Amino acid sequence: MSLFGRKKSPAAQTKKSNIPDGLWIKCKGCNDTLYTKKLDENGKVCPKCGFHYPLRAFERIDITVDKGTFEEINAGLRSIDSLDFFDSKKYEHRIKQAEEKTKMKEAVITGTAQIEKIKIALGVMDFSFMGGSMGSVVGEKITRLIEFAADEDLPVVIFSTSGGARMQESTLSLMQMAKTSAALARLSEKGLFYISVLADPTTGGTTASFASLGDIIIAEPGALIGFAGPRVIKQTIQQELPSGFQRSEFLLEHGLIDIIVKREDLRKTIASILKFAVK
Amino acid sequence: MNGGGLDFEKPILELERKISDLRKFSAEEKIDVSEEIKSLQNKLKKIKDEVFCGLSASQRVQIARHPKRPYFMDYADRIFSFFLELHGDRRFSDDKALIGGLAEIDSVKIMAIGHQKGRDTKENLLRNFGCAHPEGYRKALRLMKIAEKMKIPVVSFIDTPGAYPGIGAEERGQAEAIAVNLREMSLVQVPIICVIIGEGGSGGALGIGIGDKILILQNAYYSVISPEGCAAILWKDRAKAKVAAEALRLTAGDLIKIGIVDEIVAEPSGGAHRDAGEAADNLKKALVKNLKELQKIPVSTLVRNRYNKFRKMGAYEGEENGSKNKKSKNQ
Ligand SMILES: [Zn+2]
Numbered sequence: 001m002s003l004f005g006r007k008k009s010p011a012a013q014t015k016k017s018n019i020p021d022g023l024w025i026k027c028k029g030c031n032d033t034l035y036t037k038k039l040d041e042n043g044k045v046c047p048k049c050g051f052h053y054p055l056r057a058f059e060r061i062d063i064t065v066d067k068g069t070f071e072e073i074n075a076g077l078r079s080i081d082s083l084d085f086f087d088s089k090k091y092e093h094r095i096k097q098a099e100e101k102t103k104m105k106e107a108v109i110t111g112t113a114q115i116e117k118i119k120i121a122l123g124v125m126d127f128s129f130m131g132g133s134m135g136s137v138v139g140e141k142i143t144r145l146i147e148f149a150a151d152e153d154l155p156v157v158i159f160s161t162s163g164g165a166r167m168q169e170s171t172l173s174l175m176q177m178a179k180t181s182a183a184l185a186r187l188s189e190k191g192l193f194y195i196s197v198l199a200d201p202t203t204g205g206t207t208a209s210f211a212s213l214g215d216i217i218i219a220e221p222g223a224l225i226g227f228a229g230p231r232v233i234k235q236t237i238q239q240e241l242p243s244g245f246q247r248s249e250f251l252l253e254h255g256l257i258d259i260i261v262k263r264e265d266l267r268k269t270i271a272s273i274l275k276f277a278v279k
Numbered sequence: 280m281n282g283g284g285l286d287f288e289k290p291i292l293e294l295e296r297k298i299s300d301l302r303k304f305s306a307e308e309k310i311d312v313s314e315e316i317k318s319l320q321n322k323l324k325k326i327k328d329e330v331f332c333g334l335s336a337s338q339r340v341q342i343a344r345h346p347k348r349p350y351f352m353d354y355a356d357r358i359f360s361f362f363l364e365l366h367g368d369r370r371f372s373d374d375k376a377l378i379g380g381l382a383e384i385d386s387v388k389i390m391a392i393g394h395q396k397g398r399d400t401k402e403n404l405l406r407n408f409g410c411a412h413p414e415g416y417r418k419a420l421r422l423m424k425i426a427e428k429m430k431i432p433v434v435s436f437i438d439t440p441g442a443y444p445g446i447g448a449e450e451r452g453q454a455e456a457i458a459v460n461l462r463e464m465s466l467v468q469v470p471i472i473c474v475i476i477g478e479g480g481s482g483g484a485l486g487i488g489i490g491d492k493i494l495i496l497q498n499a500y501y502s503v504i505s506p507e508g509c510a511a512i513l514w515k516d517r518a519k520a521k522v523a524a525e526a527l528r529l530t531a532g533d534l535i536k537i538g539i540v541d542e543i544v545a546e547p548s549g550g551a552h553r554d555a556g557e558a559a560d561n562l563k564k565a566l567v568k569n570l571k572e573l574q575k576i577p578v579s580t581l582v583r584n585r586y587n588k589f590r591k592m593g594a595y596e597g598e599e600n601g602s603k604n605k606k607s608k609n610q
């Protein structure tokens with residue numbers, strides 16, 4: 001058995017999950033003890049309380065697209081430390097660490113796939129790679145994906161999860177916000193559709209660019225979504241934040257997203273929207 | 280020039296005070312001290328050269344945040360022969376931290392927008408320290424659309440620590456407001472010049488920062504995060520802000536090298552706050568020159584170039600442009 005009973009790709013099996021090692025964990029949602037295998041079988045959603053745990057990019061692809069239809073593009077792009085950035089570690093070193101930890105080259109995977117036989121351009125972010133931060137490669141891959149979709153007349157679906165712009169690339173990462181958003185302007189001019197799906201957490205420069213520009217924006221339940229992080233806001237305003245602040249339900253109430261969809265219904269919902277958008 | 284000085288400015292301010300005291304004394308007592316003054320002035324020039332030529336990144340950030348630094352409206356007063364402020368986003372309110380209106384500069388009609396900081400506590404409350412809410416970004420876009428209709432260029436003056444991180448800002452879609460500006464500014468069918476006059480604070484700066492020419496004042500900075508914020512996250516120590524400022528490559532000189540900005544506008548020695556008139560003259564010259572150049576370019580070319588300008592920003596390896604979007608089956 002695997003995620004929602006769909007057969008796992010070999011890639012997904014080799015990737016480690018975000019769930020701590022061990023057979024049992026304490027659920028972040030309900031504090032109950034959870035058998036990790038049960039959690040995996042349930043698409044990393046707590047069967048008791050419905051808490052949505054993060055998915056790795058390949059796991060996400062696996063439960064979203066028609067089996068065997070995903071073809072990756074621009075897989076070879078890799079970050080470089082062009083600014084010679086250093087903090088306690090060199091950026092180059094951090095990239096290598098992230099690569100080893102995640103077995104990925106960057107925080108996003110892009111390609112083409114089919115959902116219920118509808119061909120799409122698909123981008124899936126992975127929070128495990130440096131907090132899903134957007135540097136030049138994430139920006140470039142997303143932009144190329146959108147341009148590719150515009151050339152090939154494809155709808156775009158992007159799953160975002162990101163802590164925002166990658167500090168180690170400074171203004172270069174900031175400019176990825178401009179780049180990706182401008183590409184979406186061109187997509188829109190061609191009358192092509194873009195579905196943005198937000199998973200926990202999506203904040204900062206990613207939210208303030210392509211993630212917020214979906215023609216339709218879907219969020220998973222309980223996802224933290226915002227411009228500024230809650231800690232920064234709390235520090236700035238010097239007061240407690242209202243409960244549920246910046247969660248999907250809060251965003252829905254304030255008119256900022258179209259719909260909240262549980263993970264197990266996502267594929268179906270995306271497919272049904274695509275059937276309206278693609279003639 | 281007393282008070283409000285930065286640490287590294289102090290020897291200069293002191294010498295300047297000495298010279299002015301000596302002048303006063305000589306006038307009152309009718310004693311010729313021109314020799315002494317001359318020698319002090321030479322000394323002053325030497326110290327100024329020493330201090331201001333080798334400014335560190337964090338010292339430049341201090342100058343960019345100097346409480347006496349000229350703000351958007353200080354430049355407007357000196358540069359524009361006409362200014363009519365236009366208010367409101369037509370949806371929620373009028374953001375006083377991000378303002379704009381019709382303006383004339385050297386008889387060129389433009390739409391001017393910019394962040395506005397306050398000079399004192401009362402003003403800063405009104406201006407929210409130059410930190411705009413979503414309505415500010417939405418107003419800015421509304422004004423740009425007016426500019427498009429009027430076929431007049433847009434000039435944006437960037438000076439913000441960042442877009443405001445608050446409850447209302449999040450409730451009303453700060454991220455969406457900025458994102459929409461990034462998308463729409465890439466399509467605006469008139470020339471856009473952006474000039475970072477003080478602080479270029481991350482997304483809050485970029486939200487009015489998409490243009491055909493990006494200028495920056497000599498001591499202004501532009502960064503993905505404040506040096507303090509970066510130090511807190513990466514070094515777990517806000518006191519490491521000085522090191523972070525260096526690492527972030529946020530000075531005008533760095534940004535030219537990286538290819539983020541096109542042109543540096545010179546400031547008077549020691550920073551714009553030491554002679555706002557000179558700073559404004561320099562800025563005016565740079566704006567007029569760039570406006571003239573951009574107005575010669577056909578709009579379709581302009582907008583295509585604007586896309587390509589931001590399109591090529593970024594540093595990565597792994598694939599040549601030729602093999603762009605090459606498919607590789609790896610699953
Ligand atoms: Zn639970």
